[in-house]
Amino acid sequence: xxxxxxxxxxxxxxxxxxxxxxxxxxxxxxxxxxxxxxxxxxxxxxxxxxxxxxxxxxxxxxxxxxxxxxxxxxxxxxxxxxxxxxxxxxxxxxxxxxxxxxxxxxxxxxxxxxxxxxxxxxxxxxxxxxxxxxxxxxxxxxxxxxxxxxxxxxxxxxxxxxxxxxxxxxxxxxxxxxxxxxx
Ligand code: DAT
Numbered sequence: 001x002x003x004x005x006x007x008x009x010x011x012x013x014x015x016x017x018x019x020x021x022x023x024x025x026x027x028x029x030x031x032x033x034x035x036x037x038x039x040x041x042x043x044x045x046x047x048x049x050x051x052x053x054x055x056x057x058x059x060x061x062x063x064x065x066x067x068x069x070x071x072x073x074x075x076x077x078x079x080x081x082x083x084x085x086x087x088x089x090x091x092x093x094x095x096x097x098x099x100x101x102x103x104x105x106x107x108x109x110x111x112x113x114x115x116x117x118x119x120x121x122x123x124x125x126x127x128x129x130x131x132x133x134x135x136x137x138x139x140x141x142x143x144x145x146x147x148x149x150x151x152x153x154x155x156x157x158x159x160x161x162x163x164x165x166x167x168x169x170x171x172x173x174x175x176x177x178x179x180x181x182x183x
Pocket of ligand 1: 026
């Protein structure tokens with residue numbers, strides 16, 4: 001029995017398979033990856049990091065020196081993603097949400113972090129100068145939240161604080177309840 005349990009991962013255990021898709025967005029440093037990691041530990045949601053997905057599906061364009069990352073060819077990516085998301089059960093992670101308006105998304109979680117902790121997190125990540133300023137501005141001006149309200153129905157949007165560990169645990173519980181009540 002022990003041997004059997006050791007060979008099972010969470011997707012094979014008795015976690016129910018959900019048909020809902022959740023989009024997790026927020027300024028860099030607001031805690032998307034941390035929350036996604038916790039959610040995949042306690043639910044059967046499959047985590048899809050959009051940048052990696054784009055790379056795996058050959059949807060990367062040229063390298064952007066300023067942003068220090070590859071551009072994503074969204075015209076190529078979005079039709080692939082629309083098909084991919086149809087069965088449901090995915091937790092999609094990206095900083096912004098405007099590309100996903102035509103995808104099957106049931107819930108958009110916008111993470112928000114207060115200025116002081118976000119500044120500390122981005123500094124600890126090595127951000128400085130223009131890059132640090134732009135990300136701080138993005139959060140203070142609620143750019144991602146505005147995008148969410150432009151692209152999705154406000155009933156689908158949760159605006160969630162992400163300042164301390166307890167916030168993360170409360171969001172995990174809230175998502176579990178959402179999945180259980182609406183599956
Ligand atoms: P993102 O994926 O949005 O860039 P992250 O998950 O990498 O953010 O988190 C950035 C840092 O903040 C990391 O050191 C973990 C920490 N963090 C994330 N969520 C937190 C929370 N709710 N409370 C305290 N620290 C948090």
